[in-house]
Structure formats: structure tokens, C-alpha cells
Amino acid sequence: MENNIKSLKEEFSKLFGTNRQPIIVRSPGRVNIIGEHTDYNNGFVLPASIDKAAYMAISLRDDDEIHLMAFDLNETFTIALKDLKPVGDISWPNYILGAAAQFQKKNITLKGFNAILSSDVPMGAGLSSSAAVECATVFAINELLQTNLDKVEMVLMAQKAEHEYAGVMCGIMDQFASVMGKRDHVIKLDCRSLEYEYVPFKLDGIKILLLNTNVKHSLASSAYNTRRQECEQAVAWIKEHHPEVHSLRDATEAMLDEYVLPKDALIDMRSRFIVQEIARLQQGCEDLKKGDINALGKKMFATHDGLSKMYAVSCKELDYLVDFVRKNDAVIGARMMGGGFGGCTINLVKEDAIDELVALIKPAYEKEMGLPLTYYIASIENGTEIIS
Ligand code: GLA
Numbered sequence: 136m137e138n139n140i141k142s143l144k145e146e147f148s149k150l151f152g153t154n155r156q157p158i159i160v161r162s163p164g165r166v167n168i169i170g171e172h173t174d175y176n177n178g179f180v181l182p183a184s185i186d187k188a189a190y191m192a193i194s195l196r197d198d199d200e201i202h203l204m205a206f207d208l209n210e211t212f213t214i215a216l217k218d219l220k221p222v223g224d225i226s227w228p229n230y231i232l233g234a235a236a237q238f239q240k241k242n243i244t245l246k247g248f249n250a251i252l253s254s255d256v257p258m259g260a261g262l263s264s265s266a267a268v269e270c271a272t273v274f275a276i277n278e279l280l281q282t283n284l285d286k287v288e289m290v291l292m293a294q295k296a297e298h299e300y301a302g303v304m305c306g307i308m309d310q311f312a313s314v315m316g317k318r319d320h321v322i323k324l325d326c327r328s329l330e331y332e333y334v335p336f337k338l339d340g341i342k343i344l345l346l347n348t349n350v351k352h353s354l355a356s357s358a359y360n361t362r363r364q365e366c367e368q369a370v371a372w373i374k375e376h377h378p379e380v381h382s383l384r385d386a387t388e389a390m391l392d393e394y395v396l397p398k399d400a401l402i403d404m405r406s407r408f409i410v411q412e413i414a415r416l417q418q419g420c421e422d423l424k425k426g427d428i429n430a431l432g433k434k435m436f437a438t439h440d441g442l443s444k445m446y447a448v449s450c451k452e453l454d455y456l457v458d459f460v461r462k463n464d465a466v467i468g469a470r471m472m473g474g475g476f477g478g479c480t481i482n483l484v485k486e487d488a489i490d491e492l493v494a495l496i497k498p499a500y501e502k503e504m505g506l507p508l509t510y511y512i513a514s515i516e517n518g519t520e521i522i523s
């Protein structure tokens with residue numbers, strides 16, 4: 136990345152002059168070991184920030200304008216502070232503008248700024264490339280304006296950017312992981328209280344292999360919002376009898392049997408997955424702490440099956456990749472990761488078997504699906520930071 140940072144700085148001087156040197160912020164993408172679609176149900180998640188990240192070179196301007204450039208796309212965008220609102224279809228400026236707008240919403244006087252963005256988090260791969268940009272922006276503006284916001288407050292602002300400027304009613308996981316990540320650790324996050332614990336994740340001879348389907352089906356964000364509503368409906372039905380239940384975190388399968396299943400079998404199945412997944416994460420996290428990685432791996436496969444059959448957020452490409460590795464002894468656990476309908480599978484694989492696995496699965500997938508298969512070995516790195 137050293138070279139990229141150098142070219143980012145050079146481009147910045149070329150575009151905006153040299154009178155104000157930018158700061159450079161790095162904000163990573165994330166993986167999630169287990170606990171999917173549990174964040175907006177107030178459950179737990181187990182994510183980690185990775186070595187792929189968004190980089191932003193940014194400095195204040197003397198006027199009230201925002202000048203942006205997406206280095207990798209060679210596109211620019213300009214807007215006045217007073218006109219701040221979502222632009223067009225979801226395009227890259229929205230993640231930055233949405234994050235900047237959160238300062239105005241907090242009645243913090245926002246100033247004009249110049250920013251260049253570059254990212255090696257693959258887009259649409261389920262690695263939270265958008266959260267990385269939102270978090271980089273909030274973190275950078277906080278630094279430039281010296282607003283001294285605490286990290287969790289910045290996480291919440293970045294999440295709001297996604298809600299308001301990208302229209303995805305996401306939970307807190309992606310932004311939290313990007314900002315709060317810690318090298319060689321996963322974060323066990325309680326999405327209700329936002330209490331968290333770092334759990335060591337350095338496994339001897341095992342690596343995190345991400346297999347990218349290279350597909351993002353168009354229903355991803357609308358289906359995401361629908362799932363959220365389905366979960367809320369289940370809670371509303373339970374609440375009529377148990378006012379103490381505020382989210383599926385508080386629900387049991389017995390409650391679903393009694394109050395949800397008789398009303399709607401589909402909503403029952405969706406919410407049952409969530410109740411099971413919250414419990415599965417708790418046990419999986421204990422497996423990890425005990426060093427029983429095989430038990431955790433089995434739960435990852437179970438999560439995949441639930442996401443595919445009960446929560447219905449998988450797709451044939453993701454299912455193909457998970458089914459392919461299921462019988463392979465070198466693969467400890469695998470599942471689709473993130474919101475679904477495309478993106479990556481996460482695989483815990485014995486390091487010395489990775490080359491062989493890739494050599495088998497890549498041509499098979501490409502032949503069967505007619506799409507390229509790309510792969511990354513992810514290492515767990517620190518969360519958002521100012522690097523220069
Ligand atoms: C997306 C959302 C997250 C989370 C996951 C599913 O990544 O942004 O908040 O809900 O999907 O676990």
C-alpha cells in the first residue's frame with residue numbers, strides 16, 4: 136500500500152494544490168465469523184477488520200464546498216455544503232456525503248473539504264466496502280474539525296450514513312468492525328448494549344480464505360430491508376403477549392411456536408433462524424475460546440444452511456461454493472457471509488491445502504456458473520486509523 140499512499144498524495148497535490156497537506160485515513164473492510172443478520176435483531180456478531188481497506192486523503196478548504204475524487208474510477212464530484220443530500224443512484228459520493236451530513240445533523244459546523252478516495256476492498260463482495268468509506272470519512276472529519284467524538288459515536292454516525300444516503304437499513308456490525316477492529320482478534324459484539332470483547336483469533340496453520348462469487352444480485356438491498364420487516368413483524372406478534380420482548384434477541388423458539396407459527400409460516404421460519412443463530416454464535420464463541428475450532432467450523436456450515444434454507448438470503452453461486460468444500464477435510468468451516476445474494480463465502484482452511492483447494496474449485500465454479508471466481512486470504516488487522 137506504501138506506493139498507493141504515495142500516489143494518493145501526489146494526485147491530491149495535483150488536483151488541489153500543495154497549500155494544505157492532507158491527512159490520510161485507512162478504514163478496513165470486515166469479515167464475520169458467525170452471527171449473520173443478527174445485528175439488527177439486537178443479537179451478537181463476531182466480525183473482524185481485515186487487511187483490505189479504504190484510504191482517504193483529505194484536508195479542509197477555505198470555502199463551503201466539498202470536492203471529491205474516486206482515484207480508482209478517475210471520477211470527480213463537487214457539491215456545496217448547503218446542498219448536501221443523496222445524489223442519483225447509489226454511487227460512491229453518497230457514502231462520503233452521508234457521513235459528512237451526520238456532522239451537520241449533530242449541529243457541528245461542517246467545513247468544506249477536498250478528498251481523494253482509493254480502496255482495495257472489492258465492491259459488492261460482502262466485505263463492507265461502503266462501511267469502510269463511511270467510517271474513513273467520519274473519522275477524518277472528526278480529526279480535521281477536532282470534534283473529539285468517541286469511537287462508538289462515530290460508528291453510529293457511519294451507520295446512519297448508510298441508512299440515509301444508501302437506503303440500506305443495515306445493522307451496526309460493519310461500521311463497528313471497521314472502526315473498532317484489532318489485529319489478530321475478532322470482536323464479540325453485543326448489538327443491543329454495544330458492549331464488546333476482543334477474542335484472540337490466530338489459529339495455527341489455519342487461514343481465512345474468501346471465495347468471491349463475483350455476483351451481486353439486484354434484489355440484495357430490497358430483500359435486506361424486507362427481512363428486517365419480517366423480523367419486526369414476528370416481534371410485534373410476540374409482544375402482544377410478552378411486552379418485555381423488544382427484539383428477536385429476547386424471543387425463544389417456544390414463543391415462535393405459540394405466537395408466530397400459527398399466523399405466518401414464512402415469518403416463523405425467518406425469525407426462527409435468527410433465534411437459532413443468536414444461540415449458535417454464543418456457543419461458537421465458546422468453541423473458539425476453548426480452541427475447539429472444529430466445533431466452530433461445524434456451526435459455520437449450520438449457519439450457511441439456515442441462511443440458505445430458512446432465511447433465504449443465499450443464491451446458487453454461494454450454495455455451490457459451500458457445498459463444494461463441505462466434504463473437504465482441509466476446510467474446517469464455510470458459509471456465505473454478509474447480507475447475501477452474492478459476495479463471498481468465508482472458509483476456515485488448513486493453510487497447506489489452500490493452493491490445492493483453489494486449483495480445484497476455481498475451474499469447477501467457472502465452468503458451472505460461467506463467472507470468474509476470485510479469492511483472497513484475509514488477515515485480521517487494526518480498525519480505522521490515521522496513517523499519515
Ligand atoms: C450487511 C449489513 C450488516 C449485517 C449483515 C448481515 O452486511 O450491513 O449490518 O446485517 O449484512 O449480517
